[in-house]
Amino acid sequence: MPVQARIRQQIAELGPWFHNLHLPDGTETSPDHPFGDFPSFKWQHVAAAVPEDLSGWTVLDIGCNAGFYSFELARRGAQVLGVDVEPMYVRQARWAARELGLHDRVDFVEGDVYSLLTARQHYDLVWFTGVFYHLRYPTLALDLVRRVTDRLMAFQSMTMPGEARDIAPPDVQLNRRELLLQEAWPKMAFVEHRVADDQSNWWVPNASCVEALLRSAGFEVVSRPEHEFYICKPVAVPKESGHDLMRVRAVIDSAGVHGAS
Ligand SMILES: C[S@@+](CC[C@H](N)C(=O)[O-])C[C@H]1O[C@@H](n2cnc3c(N)ncnc32)[C@H](O)[C@@H]1O
Numbered sequence: 162m163p164v165q166a167r168i169r170q171q172i173a174e175l176g177p178w179f180h181n182l183h184l185p186d187g188t189e190t191s192p193d194h195p196f197g198d199f200p201s202f203k204w205q206h207v208a209a210a211v212p213e214d215l216s217g218w219t220v221l222d223i224g225c226n227a228g229f230y231s232f233e234l235a236r237r238g239a240q241v242l243g244v245d246v247e248p249m250y251v252r253q254a255r256w257a258a259r260e261l262g263l264h265d266r267v268d269f270v271e272g273d274v275y276s277l278l279t280a281r282q283h284y285d286l287v288w289f290t291g292v293f294y295h296l297r298y299p300t301l302a303l304d305l306v307r308r309v310t311d312r313l314m315a316f317q318s319m320t321m322p323g324e325a326r327d328i329a330p331p332d333v334q335l336n337r338r339e340l341l342l343q344e345a346w347p348k349m350a351f352v353e354h355r356v357a358d359d360q361s362n363w364w365v366p367n368a369s370c371v372e373a374l375l376r377s378a379g380f381e382v383v384s385r386p387e388h389e390f391y392i393c394k395p396v397a398v399p400k401e402s403g404h405d406l407m408r409v410r411a412v413i414d415s416a417g418v419h420g421a422s
Contacts, residue, residue, distance in 0.1 A: 176191075178190040185262075204233055207387050210383075210392045212237070214238055215239035218286055219241075219242075224290070224291060225251075226247075230288050232267065244271070254267075277305035277309055284309055287309060287310045290315055290317035294319045294362055294366070297363050307379045314394075317389050319389065324368050325369060349366040375393055
């Protein structure tokens with residue numbers, strides 16, 4: 162079978178694809194993607210905000226899907242671990258790593274962001290895009306991401322319309338709760354059923370909430386290279402934010418659960 166026909170057949174067998182990957186022979190994994198050339202068109206805006214030389218860096222790509230970002234970061238010299246809960250995406254990413262000749266710099270495993278609760282490994286760069294709003298416990302996940310981030314973290318979330326931002330006042334009196342209704346107040350809309358026919362879309366924060374949550378988890382925003390996209394560096398975790406995670410970890414420790422990595 163000619164090479165291109167073999168590749169097309171394997172793409173069809175491994176599908177459906179969410180990432181449109183460009184393979185060396187010119188074939189694409191999702192050329193008719195409803196968003197366009199996704200996520201390549203996003204990366205074009207984000208690329209300059211990420212260090213060009215990642216030699217010696219370790220990267221954790223959480224919710225890696227078919228590995229688009231893992232591959233771009235590996236091309237910059239990083240050693241990348243991509244994890245995803247969905248076995249189909251892990252199969253796609255492993256196959257694409259071989260086709261792209263990047264299999265010595267990228268590893269893909271089935272895994273869940275919540276398993277970071279017991280992780281001991283840290284990473285120079287944690288890529289956490291397109292996952293936050295799919296989680297029922299998103300703030301737990303963000304606190305866990307902070308625990309394993311040494312140098313940079315890339316964050317993206319679906320958000321509500323509106324760009325109003327404000328830093329919340331240090332206190333709100335009970336009889337001033339109308340302040341919480343201001344457009345700029347950090348808010349997340351809870352989705353009991355579906356957004357875009359997807360029942361895994363649980364929460365939709367506004368931009369103000371994303372930034373407040375990042376600060377509160379111990380991240381400082383370094384740049385916003387693209388709509389809904391944040392490059393952050395880890396800073397001290399505010400004391401009052403760290404308590405709950407410490408309590409969750411104490412429960413895990415007392416149950417004798419230990420992670421392998
Ligand atoms: C919208 S896609 C985003 C893919 C990619 N990160 C990006 O930015 O293009 C969400 C991905 O997160 C994965 N995912 C959802 N919940 C997860 C979890 N708890 N742990 C790890 N991955 C998860 C999904 O399987 C899916 O591949």
